[in-house]
Amino acid sequence: MSQPTVPTYKLFGEKKLWQTPEPLHHETIAARSALYDWEITPHSHDNLLHVVFLQSGAAEISFETRRVALQTPCLLMVPPQRVHGFRFSPDIVGQIVTLPQPLVDELLALSPELRQALGLLHYLPLAEEAAAFDLMRLHFEEFAREYSGREAGRVSVLKAIIGLALVRLLRSGGLSAAESGGDRIRQRVARFSELIERHFRDWQPLAFYANRLGVSTAQLNNSCRREAGLSAQHMIHERLLLEARRLLAYSDLDVTGIGYALGFRDPAYFSRFFTRMQGMSPSAFRQAQGRSG
Numbered sequence: 001m002s003q004p005t006v007p008t009y010k011l012f013g014e015k016k017l018w019q020t021p022e023p024l025h026h027e028t029i030a031a032r033s034a035l036y037d038w039e040i041t042p043h044s045h046d047n048l049l050h051v052v053f054l055q056s057g058a059a060e061i062s063f064e065t066r067r068v069a070l071q072t073p074c075l076l077m078v079p080p081q082r083v084h085g086f087r088f089s090p091d092i093v094g095q096i097v098t099l100p101q102p103l104v105d106e107l108l109a110l111s112p113e114l115r116q117a118l119g120l121l122h123y124l125p126l127a128e129e130a131a132a133f134d135l136m137r138l139h140f141e142e143f144a145r146e147y148s149g150r151e152a153g154r155v156s157v158l159k160a161i162i163g164l165a166l167v168r169l170l171r172s173g174g175l176s177a178a179e180s181g182g183d184r185i186r187q188r189v190a191r192f193s194e195l196i197e198r199h200f201r202d203w204q205p206l207a208f209y210a211n212r213l214g215v216s217t218a219q220l221n222n223s224c225r226r227e228a229g230l231s232a233q234h235m236i237h238e239r240l241l242l243e244a245r246r247l248l249a250y251s252d253l254d255v256t257g258i259g260y261a262l263g264f265r266d267p268a269y270f271s272r273f274f275t276r277m278q279g280m281s282p283s284a285f286r287q288a289q290g291r292s293g
Contacts, residue, residue, distance in 0.1 A: 023103050024158060026147045029054070029094040033086070042085040042250055047101040049118075050084075051165050052076040053140045057092030061085070063121050064242065065249045065289060070123070073133050077122040077169040081197070083246055084121075095140050097162050107163040114170040116186060119193070122169040132168075139164060188213060189227040192220065192235070200239040201263045206232055241277045244270075248282055249289045255282045 029052075033040060042062055052075070059070040062085040063078075070076070072094075078084050080101055099107075108115050126133035143161045146154045195209050209232065210217045217232070224232045240262055247258045259270030274282045 022147070022155065022158070023100065024162065025098040026143065026158075027096060029088060029092050029096060033088050033092070034090075038088045038090055038092070040086040042083050044083050045080055045098075047080050049080050049099050049101065049104050050076070050078040051097045051099070051162060051169070052078070052094065053096075053136060053165070054092065054094035055137065057094070058089035059092060059094075060087045061121075062087075065245045068123075071125045071127055073126040073137075075124040075126060075136060075165060075169055077166065079119050079121065082119075082121065083250070095144060097143070097165075099162065103159075104166070107159060107166060108170075111167070114167065116190065117170050122172060124169055124172045136165065136168075185223045186227055188215065188220075188223050192224065192232065196236055196239050200236055200243070201261075203263045206236075237273075237277060241274065244274055244282070245278070245285065248286045249291065255286075258282070 054070065054072045054074050054076070056072050059072060061068050061070055061076070061078075062083075064083050104118065105115075108118075126136065139161050143158060146157045146161075191213060192209060195212055199208070206217045206220065210220045213220060215223070220232045224230055224235055228235060230238065243262060244258060247253060247261065248255075251258070253261060255271065256267040259267045262270070264270035264273070271282055274285070278285055280288070
């Protein structure tokens, strides 16, 4: 049975990767948004990351099931596999760069302490940082010129500029080099999160994950509590809750169908699970998102 979800695109509205040979993609915000009446509806990307630079105009992001107004100018990073959408004013001025995950890994190969923050949405307002805004504006102007040109070494310039923007964004999350490095606990929890992403619908026992990681269930629990402040089982439940919220907000499945899609055999148990985790029933949550049924 295929799993219902929000649309997954390469670029918005497209099922194939860009046709140009560059390892990344660049366009103005207006180039695509104007085609969709300035609204990019919620969607996700399997292995693509966005870096967005907004200079002026009004903008709003929907991230998972939240909507947040963006203060321009700002710099923004949207991680892979997270549901997101945008609404822009017609006078929006900005650019968006899309990178495949392997390129991101290459750019941050020597900065493992920053890679830990890649799964988060990063938002850096620049209205109160005139010097930082001017520098970023110059960088993105140079990026646009290089992208549209054919000068020798252009890809190296593109990678250097977007690498700088990525580091600036990831630093804004407050992660310092002294906090991490090669910390095995953090790496273990990161691998656990990757396994959860692949198997959370399967309802595997905790021992399944511990065996895959080569640790005991007690070690896994201790690592998760130290790194994430949650038990390992709670982390699995949080991922189930996230998917339930997505489906309630964006799919046309009824509550019973959503429970079955997430592996719940008893619709009543799904409702109790969601209510306990979210603090409201599935139906109430859907209504709060402006949906019915």
